[in-house]
Amino acid sequence: MSSIGETTTANGPDSTTEQAKQKAQEGAQQAKRTVRDQVDQRSTQAGERVGSTAGDIRSVSDELRRQGKDQPARLAEQAAERAESLGDYLKRSDGDTILRDVEDFGRRQPWTVIAGGLAIGFAASRFLKASSERRAASPPTTSSRLTAGAPTSRTGLAADDVTAPIPTPTPAPTPARGEDYGGAGLYRDDAPAAR
Numbered sequence: 001m002s003s004i005g006e007t008t009t010a011n012g013p014d015s016t017t018e019q020a021k022q023k024a025q026e027g028a029q030q031a032k033r034t035v036r037d038q039v040d041q042r043s044t045q046a047g048e049r050v051g052s053t054a055g056d057i058r059s060v061s062d063e064l065r066r067q068g069k070d071q072p073a074r075l076a077e078q079a080a081e082r083a084e085s086l087g088d089y090l091k092r093s094d095g096d097t098i099l100r101d102v103e104d105f106g107r108r109q110p111w112t113v114i115a116g117g118l119a120i121g122f123a124a125s126r127f128l129k130a131s132s133e134r135r136a137a138s139p140p141t142t143s144s145r146l147t148a149g150a151p152t153s154r155t156g157l158a159a160d161d162v163t164a165p166i167p168t169p170t171p172a173p174t175p176a177r178g179e180d181y182g183g184a185g186l187y188r189d190d191a192p193a194a195r
Contacts, residue, residue, distance in 0.1 A: 036095035043098055047090030054083035 061076035090098075106113045 036099065038095070039098055040095035043090045043093060043095070047087045047092075049087075050083050050090060051087035054080045054087055057083060 057076055057080035061073045061080060064070075064073035064076060093101075
């Protein structure tokens with residue numbers, strides 16, 4: 001017998017439930033690992049790009065200094081330092097650290113996260129609305145307006161690729177009244193009367 005809180009045996013009534021719970025936990029762990037690995041990989045790539053951009057901004061700052069524009073050069077230098085620091089953070093941090101930092105920021109600044117989500121949602125809705133209006137305003141594309149060689153069907157042929165008309169099957173000739181197909185008096189005028 002099992003007491004409360006113990007796992008039942010494989011033959012017990014709850015074994016299927018326990019197996020389902022275990023499979024769900026394994027799936028959740030696998031999903032977490034996948035997300036963590038993806039965040040880790042993407043953040044390293046993003047860090048390298050941000051670091052490269054920081055170098056470009058630093059070059060702009062140097063050029064502005066050579067032109068005698070010190071204030072814009074200082075602003076560009078500050079932007080380069082911040083971008084460089086962000087790039088370094090993204091390159092050296094693993095997926096767990098980044099996800100934990102994002103969660104902490106969301107807890108400290110919930111209204112900022114909400115406002116950012118609303119801004120992103122608004123921008124996405126405007127983009128989708130604008131693209132759907134353009135699609136609705138333009139007439140549908142026909143094969144005559146497509147570029148040459150563009151596939152227009154499942155066969156990959158454009159309308160101009162077909163040169164010969166497709167033959168249509170001709171119906172079999174019907175016998176004239178009085179002719180025979182070789183049967184026992186079918187379609188003949190002198191056919192015996194039905195019995």
